[in-house]
Each structure stands twice: as C-alpha cells, then as structure tokens.
Amino acid sequence: MKEFTSAxxxxxxxxxxxxxxxxxxxxxxxNAKTEDMREVFQQFAKEEIRHKTRLTSIxxxxxxxxxxxxxxxxxxxxxxxxxxxxxxxxYQDALIVAMKREKAAYKLYNNLAAKSPTDDLRKVxxxxxxxxxxxxxxxxxxxxxxxxxxx
Amino acid sequence: MVLNDVKYxxxxxxxxxxCPYCKVxxxxxxxxxxxxxxxxxxxxxxxxxxxxxxxxxxxxxxxIPLEKDSILDDLICPHCGKSLxxxxxxxxxxxxxxxxxxISAASKLIPFYICLKHGCEWHGLSKSxxxxxxxxxxxxxxxxxxxxLRVHNYEEVPYGYTTELAMLExxxxxxxxxxxxxxxxxxxxxxxxxxxxxxxxTLNEAAKKIKERNVLPSICGRVCPQxxxxxxxxxxxxxxxxxAIGRLERFVADYERKMELVEVPVISETIPQKIAIIGSGxxxxxxxxxxxxxGYSVTIYEALHETGGVLTYGIPEFRLPKSIVQFEIxxxxxxGVRFELNHVIGPLITIDELLDNYDAVFIGxxxxxxxxxxxxxxxxxxxxxxxxxxxxxNLMKAYKFPEYDTPKPRGNKIAVIGGGNVAMDCARTAIxxxxxxxxxxxxxxxxxxxxxxxxxxxxxxxxxxxKLLTSPIKYIGTDSYAVKGMECIQMKLGEPxxxxxxxxxxxxxxxxxxxxxxxxxxxxxxPNPIIFNSxxxxxxxxxxxxxxxxxTNETSMEFVYAGGDIVTGSxxxxxxxxxGRIAANAMHEKLQKKLNHAKKQKxxxxxxxx
Ligand SMILES: Cc1cc2nc3c(=O)[nH]c(=O)nc-3n(C[C@H](O)[C@H](O)[C@H](O)COP(=O)(O)OP(=O)(O)OC[C@H]3O[C@@H](n4cnc5c(N)ncnc54)[C@H](O)[C@@H]3O)c2cc1C
Ligand code: SF4
Numbered sequence: 001m002k003e004f005t006s007a008x009x010x011x012x013x014x015x016x017x018x019x020x021x022x023x024x025x026x027x028x029x030x031n032a033k034t035e036d037m038r039e040v041f042q043q044f045a046k047e048e049i050r051h052k053t054r055l056t057s058i059x060x061x062x063x064x065x066x067x068x069x070x071x072x073x074x075x076x077x078x079x080x081x082x083x084x085x086x087x088x089x090x091y092q093d094a095l096i097v098a099m100k101r102e103k104a105a106y107k108l109y110n111n112l113a114a115k116s117p118t119d120d121l122r123k124v125x126x127x128x129x130x131x132x133x134x135x136x137x138x139x140x141x142x143x144x145x146x147x148x149x150x151x
Numbered sequence: 152m153v154l155n156d157v158k159y160x161x162x163x164x165x166x167x168x169x170c171p172y173c174k175v176x177x178x179x180x181x182x183x184x185x186x187x188x189x190x191x192x193x194x195x196x197x198x199x200x201x202x203x204x205x206x207x208x209x210x211x212x213x214x215i216p217l218e219k220d221s222i223l224d225d226l227i228c229p230h231c232g233k234s235l236x237x238x239x240x241x242x243x244x245x246x247x248x249x250x251x252x253x254i255s256a257a258s259k260l261i262p263f264y265i266c267l268k269h270g271c272e273w274h275g276l277s278k279s280x281x282x283x284x285x286x287x288x289x290x291x292x293x294x295x296x297x298x299x300l301r302v303h304n305y306e307e308v309p310y311g312y313t314t315e316l317a318m319l320e321x322x323x324x325x326x327x328x329x330x331x332x333x334x335x336x337x338x339x340x341x342x343x344x345x346x347x348x349x350x351x352x353t354l355n356e357a358a359k360k361i362k363e364r365n366v367l368p369s370i371c372g373r374v375c376p377q378x379x380x381x382x383x384x385x386x387x388x389x390x391x392x393x394x395a396i397g398r399l400e401r402f403v404a405d406y407e408r409k410m411e412l413v414e415v416p417v418i419s420e421t422i423p424q425k426i427a428i429i430g431s432g433x434x435x436x437x438x439x440x441x442x443x444x445x446g447y448s449v450t451i452y453e454a455l456h457e458t459g460g461v462l463t464y465g466i467p468e469f470r471l472p473k474s475i476v477q478f479e480i481x482x483x484x485x486x487g488v489r490f491e492l493n494h495v496i497g498p499l500i501t502i503d504e505l506l507d508n509y510d511a512v513f514i515g516x517x518x519x520x521x522x523x524x525x526x527x528x529x530x531x532x533x534x535x536x537x538x539x540x541x542x543x544x545n546l547m548k549a550y551k552f553p554e555y556d557t558p559k560p561r562g563n564k565i566a567v568i569g570g571g572n573v574a575m576d577c578a579r580t581a582i583x584x585x586x587x588x589x590x591x592x593x594x595x596x597x598x599x600x601x602x603x604x605x606x607x608x609x610x611x612x613x614x615x616x617x618k619l620l621t622s623p624i625k626y627i628g629t630d631s632y633a634v635k636g637m638e639c640i641q642m643k644l645g646e647p648x649x650x651x652x653x654x655x656x657x658x659x660x661x662x663x664x665x666x667x668x669x670x671x672x673x674x675x676x677x678p679n680p681i682i683f684n685s686x687x688x689x690x691x692x693x694x695x696x697x698x699x700x701x702x703t704n705e706t707s708m709e710f711v712y713a714g715g716d717i718v719t720g721s722x723x724x725x726x727x728x729x730x731g732r733i734a735a736n737a738m739h740e741k742l743q744k745k746l747n748h749a750k751k752q753k754x755x756x757x758x759x760x761x
Contacts, residue, residue, distance in 0.1 A: 149675035
C-alpha cells in the first residue's frame with residue numbers, strides 16, 4: 001500500500017480516487033442502453049465531481065472538519081451479492097454497485113486512519129471516511145425507499 | 152332554550168309519546184305498523200296528522216295536503232283536546248311555534264318537541280345534539296367466516312353487511328354540509344348521497360350513484376385502503392370511529408349484483424375513432440369503460456389468458472372472489488368492449504403498430520416484474536417470488552390441484568419476506584395450502600407494516616407469526632440445493648432522518664437462523680421491460696416507469712397515454728382507476744378536437760371544390 005507522509009499526499013490520493021469514480025460512471029453513462037439509465041449514471045458522475053471539488057477545496061484551504069456527527073450505516077450493501085457491471089444493468093443493480101464502491105472507499109480510509117503515523121493525518125483520513133459514509137448513506141436511503149418498498 | 156336530554160336517546164329509537172296534560176299515549180299500533188297520531192288546525196280546518204314514532208327523518212302524513220313550508224295553526228291532543236303549543240320553546244331551526252309532547256326514555260319522562268312548520272324536522276335537538284345521538288350507534292362490524300374453519304378453505308372471509316346492518320351503519324353518517332370523505336376518495340364518489348340512499352332503503356339508486364364515478368364498486372369495496380382515504384378524513388371519525396364507507400360500498404354493489412339489478416348502458420359506436428388499451432388491470436378497465444360510454448370502439452390487449460390483472464392473478468380468492476372480478480368485466484363486455492387475450496404487446500405487436508390502427512393507445516401494464524433481495528443463496532430451490540407463488544395459486548388454480556394441473560408449491564415451514572398486502576396474501580394463501588407454520592419476516596416494526604390493518608388482523612387470527620425488525624441476510628441450503636433456513640439479523644429503528652423516516656439499522660452480532668423449507672420474497676415489484684424494448688421513444692424515469700404529463704397522463708408519444716402501477720410503481724386499485732379516468736378524459740378531449748378539426752378541414756375543402 002502507498003505510504004502517506006503528508007495531508008497533501010492523502011488528499012491527492014483521494015482526489016484521484018474520486019476522479020476514477022467520475023470516469024467509471026461516465027463510461028457507464030456512455031454505454032448505457034437506455035436513456036433513463038444514462039441519466040442515472042450521469043447523475044452519479046456529477047455527484048462524484050462534487051466530491052472531488054470538495055476535496056480540492058480542502059486541499060487549497062486546509063480547512064477540513066471532523067465533525068462529531070455519527071453517520072448512520074444501514075449496512076444494506078453489506079449483505080448484497082456483488083452484481084456484474086453491464087451495459088444494461090437496472091437501477092437496482094446500479095445502486096448496489098454504488099453502495100459497494102462507497103463502502104470500499106469508507107473502509108480504505110478507515111484502515112488508513114488506523115495506520116496513520118500522526119494524529120493530524122489520522123484526522124484527515126477519518127474525515128474522508130466520514131464523507132464516504134455519507135455518500136453511501138445517500139444510496140442506501142434511496143435503496144431503502146424505492147427497492148425495498150414491500151408493498 | 153331547553154333541549155331534550157339526549158343522554159337517553161339513540162338514533163332510530165322508538166319513541167313512546169304521551170300528552171303532557173292527560174298523559175294518554177299518542178302511539179297507535181296496527182298490524183305491526185307503529186304510528187304517532189295527533190290532531191291539528193291548518194287554515195281553519197281540523198286535520199289528523201300521522202307521524203313516524205322513530206327518532207330519524209320526520210315522516211309526516213296529513214289528512215289534508217299541506218303545502219311545503221306552511222305552518223300549522225295549532226297541534227292538539229286527540230284525547231283531551233288541549234293545545235300542545237309550547238309557550239316557552241320555539242323551533243331551534245326556523246323559530247316557528249312547536250308542539251310539546253312527552254316521551255319516555257330509560258324510565259324517565261322528558262319533553263320532546265315537534266316543529267309546526269311542514270318540512271322542518273326539528274324535534275327539540277340542536278344539530279350538535281343530533282350528532283351526539285348518531286355517535287352512539289357503534290360502527291357495525293361485518294360478520295365473517297370463523298377463523299378456525301377458514302384456514303381450510305379459500306372462500307371469502309367477510310360475509311358483508313345484511314340490509315339491517317347496512318342501514319344502521321348508514322344511519323351513522325352525519326350528512327355533512329362540507330363532507331371531507333368525497334375529496335378523500337381518489338375517484339370522488341358522492342359518498343353522502345349514496346349513504347343517504349341506503350338509509351331510505353333505495354339500494355338500487357345507491358348502487359347507481361356509486362357507478363356514476365366507479366365502475367368496479369364491489370372490487371373497491373373489498374380491497375381499497377379506505378382507512379387511508381375516505382374513512383381517514385370522515386368527520387365522524389374525529390370523535391368516534393368513521394362511517395364504514397367501504398363496507399357500505401361493498402354491500403350496495405353486492406346487493407345490485409345479487410338482485411340482478413345491474414343495467415348495462417346500451418351504446419352504439421357513435422364515434423368513428425378507435426382506442427387500444429394494453430393490459431386489463433383496473434387502470435385499463437376504467438379507461439375502457441369511460442371511452443366506451445363516450446361511444447368509441449375499444450379493444451383491450453391482455454398478455455395473459457385471463458382478464459383482470461392483479462385482481463385475477465394476484466389478490467387471492469378469499470379476499471376477492473374471482474367470480475366478482477369476472478362479473479364486473481362481463482359488464483364491460485356487454486357494454487361492447489372487446490378483449491384480445493394472449494396478446495403480449497411489444498414482442499407481438501409494437502405500440503407504433505397499434506397507432507397505425509387505433510387513434511389512441513393507453514398503457515396499463517402494471518408493475519409485475521418480481522424483485523429479489525440479491526442476497527447470498529437466493530437461487531436455492533423453493534424460494535419463490537410473490538408473483539410466481541400467487542400466480543400459480545390464483546391464476547393457475549394450484550389450490551384446486553388435481554382439478555387443475557398446476558402443482559402446489561409445497562412447504563411446511565414457510566417464511567414470507569415483506570410486510571405489505573402482497574406478503575399477507577402470500578402468507579394467508581400458504582396457511583390455507585396446508586403449511587404448518589408461516590412466518591412474516593419484516594425489517595421494520597409493527598407500526599410501519601404497509602399492509603392494510605384488516606389484513607394484518609386477519610393474518611394474525613389465522614395463526615400467521617410475525618417476526619418483526621428482522622432482515623434476512625443469507626439463505627442456507629441443503630445438499631440438494633433446497634432452502635432449509637435463513638440467516639437473519641435483528642434490526643432497530645434508527646433516528647429519524649431528514650425525511651422524518653426512521654430507517655432500520657442492523658444490530659451487530661444479533662444474527663440468528665429461521666428454519667424454513669420454503670421462502671416467498673414479497674419485497675416489491677418493478678416494471679417489466681418487455682413492452683419497452685420495441686418503443687425507445689417512450690420516455691421513462693430511472694425506475695423504469697413511464698413519464699407522463701400528470702394533467703393528462705399522456706406520454707412522450709402523442710396519443711399514447713399511460714396510468715396505474717406502470718407510472719407510479721406499485722400502488723392501489725383505486726389509484727390505478729383514478730389514473731385511468733384522467734387519461735380517458737384527456738384522450739376524449741384531444742380526440743374530439745382532432746375530429747372537429749378534420750370535419751372543418753373537410754368542410755373547407757368542399758367549399759373550395761364548389
Ligand atoms: C398480491 C397483491 C395484493 C394487492 N392488494 C391490494 C389491495 O388490497 N388493495 C389495493 O388497492 N391494491 C392492492 N394491490 C395493488 C393493486 O392490485 C395494483 O396497484 C393495481 O392492480 C394496479 O393496476 P394496473 O391497472 O396498473 O395494473 P395490473 O393490475 O398490474 O394489470 C396489468 C395487466 O397488464 C397485463 N400486461 C402486462 N404487460 C403486458 C403486455 N406487454 N401486453 C399486454 N398486456 C400486458 C398484465 O398481464 C396485467 O393483466 C395488490 C397487489 C398485489 C400484487
Ligand atoms: S365525512 Fe363521514 S360523516 Fe360526513 S358525509 Fe362523509 S361519510 Fe358521512
């Protein structure tokens with residue numbers, strides 16, 4: 001695993017990860033078989049761009065917050081089997097993919113926080129983990145509301 | 152003003168009346184006919200008045216015809232000849248003189264007043280006191296099949312009201328000046344009017360009143376969630392239980408059907424335009440009825456070999472007898488609606504092809520694609536989607552095996568995942584199918600169960616177990632890949648989020664196993680894409696449901712309309728019908744414009760030719 005020595009390193013890494021997510025969803029949008037799924041992936045890509053912008057501004061201003069707020073974890077994605085990324089995936093599958101990606105990022109930052117050599121770096125990682133937890137929650141709530149409708 | 156002591160009175164109470172002076176009774180009984188007889192002076196003539204001795208609408212008969220709103224000059228005791236006109240009290244409604252008699256109620260004698268103005272029904276009670284009286288009639292329960300017997304058969308559970316019960320229940324309605332119930336009904340049935348017709352025992356008229364707005368009343372009376380619609384906002388419900396509007400609707404529709412009073416409107420095909428409808432569920436049937444009434448030629452294309460949509464393949468016999476669904480559909484057939492069964496639109500005929508032959512198309516294909524949870528082991532044997540399970544049991548009549556050759560899905564310990572009507576229907580079907588133990592597994596608490604309370608109540612009565620705040624996370628299989636259990640996790644409700652909803656959150660290390668040899672997944676359904684593959688022009692949202700203009704229900708394709716579950720996602724029968732009505736109205740308007748325009752053009756051409 002990459003060694004991080006400064007907050008800049010971490011943020012560069014995180015910004016790059018968000019860019020990869022943007023690329024991932026943009027590719028899915030391009031290949032989507034239907035107009036509505038194209039819009040879904042474009043929307044996901046836009047959200048990732050917003051995350052990236054946020055990180056860039058943190059890097060520039062050095063202002064990041066590690067709020068005490070605990071982000072709820074509905075753990076919906078945790079028990080779902082991995083779905084194949086295909087050109088004609090459904091919205092349900094798209095949400096599963098998104099939840100799982102955000103969870104992986106959350107775990108990564110949490111692990112990095114645990115291994116941080118300094119307190120400052122740990123805080124940066126934890127704050128990033130919190131961000132990812134929020135992204136995941138947003139997809140989980142959508143899944144909870146519309147897929148597990150139970151009517 | 153002194154008012155009667157209403158504490159002792161109930162609506163429709165039989166009143167024993169006496170003269171306040173000679174104390175002789177005014178009541179007369181002849182051959183079971185109970186009457187209240189008084190003398191009166193009207194335009195200097197003496198006359199006899201016969202009144203209804205029941206505390207309800209004041210029926211008055213007079214030996215001399217009385218003009219409406221005319222006022223009697225005097226009211227006289229036929230025994231002692233004294234004037235009964237009260238010196239202290241005047242009418243609370245119209246301020247005219249009133250006659251005073253004495254009534255006995257709960258071994259007390261209390262004054263009771265009769266207004267002298269013909270047509271005024273005041274009898275000493277203010278409107279608010281009258282309400283109090285009505286409040287005292289409890290909401291009438293429907294007789295139903297014994298719970299121990301009914302789990303062995305598929306017959307309908309509630310029997311419906313008798314005429315007496317229906318009239319008693321109808322008597323509870325306050326006939327509000329600004330009734331809230333009508334707006335609470337998605338198709339705006341004139342509820343107070345049909346209920347009033349029941350109180351007069353004019354049941355056929357009541358049925359007609361409902362049919363003005365709703366073509367499927369005996370279905371809606373059975374399956375509509377009235378507790379969230381008309382009954383939720385019923386004004387009586389503020390202080391007491393609301394009027395049982397749904398049960399009354401069902402009673403009236405059943406009465407009309409059983410008495411063979413249903414009259415099919417005779418319609419000749421007066422409009423040269425043709426309508427195609429895809430899907431014979433409640434939305435499609437409503438469009439068909441409305442458009443046919445206007446005089447269009449209407450054809451319904453249905454993918455299955457039977458009509459009715461979810462009403463036929465989903466909702467079980469014990470909740471909605473199929474003979475009733477077929478009766479309502481026959482009504483449409485007799486109106487001249489054509490049905491083309493076994494026609495899957497999309498692969499067989501495309502929407503564009505339909506537009507070549509029809510002037511407008513309505514898509515009411517429902518949301519019948521099963522949804523699974525996507526957890527480990529879900530492809531093991533004996534795990535069914537609710538759609539498959541109910542279709543086999545209802546549509547394919549597996550419950551009548553071997554009379555019908557669809558084998559019954561077998562299981563002794565059955566887990567049903569979900570908490571809606573569909574889950575209740577699966578569970579209650581499974582118990583009738585001979586399962587020893589049926590458990591509903593639901594992620595949230597009892598309070599959030601989306602099923603109708605009545606269904607939950609019936610399910611509990613029938614011995615269905617409820618495992619609440621529980622979510623399956625993995626299925627466990629036998630060596631031969633059949634399900635033998637589910638690993639579940641206990642949930643708790645989290646803090647309310649921005650939308651105010653408390654979402655279930657798993658409790659760590661709370662995993663446990665529920666044993667089952669069959670599982671039915673009833674977590675919701677989605678749109679079936681089959682119709683869309685050949686219609687890329689039809690705009691849909693990310694859920695895959697069709698986008699429509701909410702005012703007209705027209706889709707992105709001109710003259711193509713849509714409504715029901717394929718637009719909203721799984722909803723209710725009446726909402727699907729409401730959507731159908733919006734589409735039918737808009738379709739009619741647009742087609743009329745088109746027709747008028749064509750006529751004008753033709754007229755112009757003729758003039759030019761001249
Ligand atoms: C088990 C169950 C219980 C329910 N209980 C209640 C209840 O108690 N109360 C309540 O109000 N609601 C209840 N609902 C919901 C209610 O039944 C639906 O909201 C309603 O039926 C939707 O009507 P619809 O006209 O949109 O479609 P549907 O009733 O789904 O009918 C659609 C029809 O279109 C046909 N079709 C589909 N695709 C094609 C095609 N390509 N070509 C031709 N035909 C096609 C289908 O075969 C079907 O017959 C229940 C639903 C289920 C599944
Ligand atoms: S709101 Fe209730 S009480 Fe009032 S008219 Fe409607 S059904 Fe009757």
